Amino acid sequence: MAETKYTEDNIRSLDWKEHIRMRPGMYIGKLGDGSSADDGIYILLKEVIDNCIDEFVMGAGKTIEIVIKDNTVNVRDYGRGIPLGKVVDVVSKMNTGGKYDTRAFKKSVGLNGVGTKAVNALSNSFKVASIRDGQQKIAEFKAGNLVNEELEDSSKRRGTKVSFVPDETIFKKYKYRNEYVERMLKNYVYLNPGLTIVFNGEKFHSENGLKDLLEDNNNQEDFLYPIIHLKGDDIEVALTHSKTQYSEEYHSFVNGQHTTQGGTHQAAFREALVKTVREHYGKNYDASDIRKSIISAIAIKVMEPVFESQTKTKLGSTDMGGNLPTVRTYINDFIGKYLDNYLHKNQDTKDAIQRKIVQAEKERKELSGIRKLARDRAKKASLHNKKLRDCRVHLQDMKKDRRLESTLFITEGDSASGSITKSRDVNTQAVFSLRGKPLNSYGMSKKIVYENEEFNLLQAALNIEESMEDLRYNNIVIATDADVDGMHIRLLLITFFLQFFPELIKENHLYILQTPLFRVRNKKETIYCYSEEERRAAIEKLTGKAEITRFKGLGEISPDEFKHFIGDDIRLEPVMLDKAMSIDNLLKFYMGKNTPDRQEFIINNLKVELDLIDENQLQNN
Incomplete structure (x- = not known):
């Protein structure tokens, strides 16, 4: 075999924007289309807002205005404005920014000088305007290339305005979902009391910080006792216990950054909580x-x-910085002092927590025998488990760029799972096959998760028995037919997750797979349609006589076609919780004794073609 020449011609340096555009995952995680809260288009928005937040933290500008319309994003702050001579450099030169000067930004989020450069490089158009000292400096870019620069006098209020349109060649068929944007903005105001963010005309503001976060994310009827809210110089904590939820739920932040994967501070908090409770009650509780x-x-x-x-x-930090102790010591000392004081002063809460612990201990001991049997059964089953066809990359594989794309499809029956299995990406997409309709778990105890083989294997596949931190897949996708049986299976699965693992839904891990209802094609082109409107538009677009096929189930779609629906063009509908209704009431409404209210709701809201289902079938479900 001839030796390949390795000369100076082989060495090539990418400029800053080429590198970001070639390896976007290194800078913004996964790309996505906006259906998931951690998709790249939200990271772009976050990077721009982070700069505005840093201005607020430094005491400059109490309002941030954001408008998103037709995928054009506008963010305006009233901070100090970027120094006019450095506007172009700050958004287009790597390792340039004010955050290297720790005097100016002591506890900032964006310390790496990459943020807005990544937004610039990954945007079809990017425009920044800085207003200060009676002047305005504007710089416009396309895909990171400077196309216009001007300086003019201005009487506008000082600050910075950034406008950008994410590049459609990188973010395919994307759209911003207001629910995700609003959640991000709420986190910003919880962490920055006094800040007002206006998004498309709606105001977000918080007076009570993390206490507001817990109240806004949950229905207060689900709380066992009023929220314990503790604040220090560099720390804030809010906590309560749920009446309905089995597992642990943590929202953790560092310098305003939502650390969805936790870290040293979250681990220290969990440890400090256990230590303080044991010492306060004088009992070595588990x-x-x-x-x-x-x-x-x-x-x-x-x-x-x-x-x-x-x-x-x-x-990853273990130190608080400055003359402060380690993160672990700092959090342990704070919780040890302030939580202990709170419990001494609030007897009702103290008693409620103790009752909860004793109840949890009793349930754990009742479950221990059946858990061991279930684990032994699961171990045997996993050796020849035909239900799970696993993938190679999982959520906990920190070093792999594609870990956030890790997906588990939950399918009904062999035909649908067969199509998905043959057409999936074996690196990031796994398939779990159900055997018909799962059990209705409404009102049942956790015991049923271990006694029911299907639920136990699903729990084992997701690896969430002990903690949500060990979750193996970022996206859990229910892939069922769009008919009555399929809808019923969806409802039963959502009931299972709501009953035992509601934080999977709260943290946006659960989705419904959207599959096409029609295929419209002529000799030159094929269009897949997800609604009656799309079908009509496709017929208009394709000249001549178009062939129309109606898909009545996933099993009818061949693997060759299925790969179009679970690849780059995948359409996912997130399952979201309505905070206005407690989880208990939500389950009661959908899964309790059949009520006329529910029957009416289903008939009015089930978006399925009438020729697929008749009303009698609905009323019998």
């Missing part, structure tokens, strides 16, 4: 009994934090 059903939030401020990835979802 850690899992203390933390079971907890709903909590913690935010800390750290000097020059170290994160485990560019997207900053997990804190």
